[in-house]
Amino acid sequence: MKIFDEVESAVQSYARSFPRVFCHAKGEFIWDQAGNQYLDFLSGAGALNYGHNNTIFKEALLNYIQADGITHGLDLHTKAKGEFLQAFNERILKPRNMEYVIQFTGPTGTNAVEAAMKIARKVTGQQSIITFTNGFHGVSLGSLAATGNSHHRLAAGIGLSGTHRMPYDGYLGEEIDTTEYLDKVLSDSSSGIDSPAAVIVETIQGEGGINTASAQWLRNLQAICKKHGLLLIVDDIQAGCGRTGDFFSFEEAGIEPDIITLSKSLGGYGLPIALVLMKPGLDQWKPGEHNGTFRGNNLAFITAQAAIDHYWSNTRFSKEIRHKGNYITMRLENIISQVGNGIFTRKGRTMFQGIDCVTGNLAKKIAKYAFEHELIIETSGADSQVLKLLCPLTISEKNLQRGLDIIESAFNDALAGEKVPMDIGGHLDSCRT
Ligand SMILES: *Cc1c(COP(=O)(O)O)cnc(C)c1O
Secondary structure (H helix, E strand, C coil), X not given: CCHHHHHCCCCCCHXXXXXXXXXXXXXXXXXXXXXCEEEECCHHHHCCCCCECCHHHHHHHHHHHHCCCCXXXXXXXXXXXXXXXXXXXXXXXXXXXXXXXXXXXXXXXXXXXXXXXXXHHHHHCCCCEEEECCCCCCCCHHHHXXXXXXXXXXXXXXXXXXXXXXXXXXXXXXXXXXXHHHHXXXXXXXXXXXXXXXXXXXXXXXXXXXXXXXXXXXXXXXXXXXXXXXXXXXXXXXXXXCCCCCCCCCHHHCCCCCEEEECHHHHCCCCCCCEEEECHHHCCCCCCCCCCCCCCEHHHHHHHHHHHHHHCCCCHHHHHHHHHHHHXXXXXXXXXXXXXXXXXXXXEECCEEEEECCCHHHHHHHXXXXXXXXXXXXXXXXXXXXXXXXXXXXXXXXXXXXXXXXXXXXXXXXXXXCCCCHHHHHCHHHCCC
16 A cells, blocks of 8 residues: 555554554464454554453453443543453452552553653652663653663663663673672762663563573572662563463562553553552652653443452463463474574563564564464563563464464475574673573
């Protein structure tokens, strides 16, 4: 369709990788105008953990719309919001012994991050926020200062301030615990790192290349935050809502963040909604200090509640995610051992995994082959070198297998006739995992 070239901004990005006009979608499938069916391993960059147009949520949504339920409510108390809060508190927070105040922000992830950083600064009276290499927290100015990617940062056109960058887990090699460096600079009054308000971290860096923080590293990070009086913010916007097998990605580490951000798959149906969870003592906002016209997206409350009620009232879904995660691990290990052990690395965990293909060129070639074979899959990382598998958590085992079969042939095809790049092999030992 010519209209996109004629009037839509050059800022388009996914549309360039998948140049089709898409019409409808269901579960793990999406169809283009010509009737081609694609398996979706992109899932709205993690906003569609429960698949497209999930039948259970759709029914709840249609009933609500049919009855003229409130659609837009600012921050007014509505039945839909009350029932969402009830479900979130009863099914998500209480069973995990988590006591948090819930703040609704503007409906994008970046707005939740802005609010989280603002409240941390307000409460501590400190300005600086510790962020990590390859972190991604959104592209509005405050969040962008916390984001590492230079492509995004340079677009700001203005100095980005209020953050200090530290090495993420594994950044200096597997042997080095980078939290020791953080502890050291925070203990040294001449380190040049002024007393910070907080640390913001992803347990798995989605956009940064599926770099994973170990449970021990996260526990060390929490201990250092406690020792030096910093608040710990976990940005669970992409890794949360079940992607790692637990509702929150940090559950495995057993840490208790002071502040948590959620968005992406929280709405369940792909409807925008974002939250900040904070320990009760931190809720020092004055009325309306942080706001957002669309902080009361009641349609999203309906689908978010349906998601919680249906998928998170017992442990069945978690088990299913872990089971599929194990299968993905097995298949990726297999692909790596077939096409060049010691060159490619498997990244991430559970259903948040990928393969580091060393170069962006190769990863893109593989993603392109996959698209030609009707699988939509993207890359991430500083050089787009990581093929990123983000299929819906609800995908059928048959289609999961089919997607992985396509990925396997894509690797075989991309590497056919190419000899193992030995010059690349040389510096792989120092590669992040
Ligand atoms: C996507 C993402 C954001 C930003 O969310 P938007 O809705 O795009 O503003 C922030 N943090 C993380 C970890 C993300 O993956």
